[in-house]
Amino acid sequence: GRVAFAGSVVPRDYDWRSRIDNGQVKAVRNYVGSADLVVGIFPCFLELCGSRELGSAGFNGFTQQEGKDLEVKYIPGDHWCAINPRNFGSIIDFLLRGVATLASEYYTNSQPTWAVLLSRLCxxxxxxxxxxxxxxxxxxxxxxxxxxxxxxxxxxxxxxxxxx
Structure with a gap:
């Protein structure tokens, strides 16, 4: 099936390729929050310390192409920003039909400098x-x-x- 993340604490380098190759997953959609400091500070620090269980994909995105293909960078807001009625259609379209849609008014091209700085200084x-x-x-x-x-x-x- 398809996997959609909102506020994900999955490690950035998660091995989606093997999950797709063995048929466990068809596609991944990661909604990255522009100012999701819950993920940008706490799991990010654990990821820096070598954690293989928790990471910052909900703030920094995935590194493997299979995780990045349908990634949405960025949904404006904090940890819950993707779970918003303005984004429900996009989530439903992806999970039920495999279509990657996004409401253009509910999207931003970058993260605030202060949020990126706090994450880097986690x-x-x-x-x-x-x-x-x-x-x-x-x-x-x-x-x-x-x-x-x-x-x-x-x-x-x-x-x-x-x-x-």
């Missing part, structure tokens, strides 16, 4: 997040509740990390 965003978590922990640990507050904070962080 490692710095992660450093800032980690430092923020550490500063809050230090602040709680040195506050009036001391170790008890720090223990609760660490417990909450562990619960959050186990649910992600």
């Amino acid at each position: 490692w710095l965003v992660w450093i800032v997040i980690v430092l923020g978590v550490l500063v809050v922990g230090w602040w709680l640990g040195t506050g009036p509740w001391g170790w008890a507050a720090l223990a609760v904070y660490i417990g909450l962080l562990l619960v959050i990390l186990r649910t992600v």
Whole structure:
């Protein structure tokens, strides 16, 4: 069948060629968000670290030609931009009929410079997040509740990390 992505966290170098050659997939359509920072920062960083499970195709697009053939660069907006009534016809046409249509008014030729910059500096965003978590922990640990507050904070962080 046909595969359509919107806000994809699939690695950019995913091997679509083998999926098409063995008959699992007929065609791929990737709607790339112009400012999808959810994908441009978080999975992008994991991809830079060597992850084979998560990647930035929803922000940067695929690298293999089979993934790029019907790719839409760019749908204007954030992580949910392709799931918009203005784009439903395009998704339906592709999935049901194999036709690659696109509403011309719902398309942009480029990504904002600030979004591209944040994605390229995704490692710095992660450093800032980690430092923020550490500063809050230090602040709680040195506050009036001391170790008890720090223990609760660490417990909450562990619960959050186990649910992600």
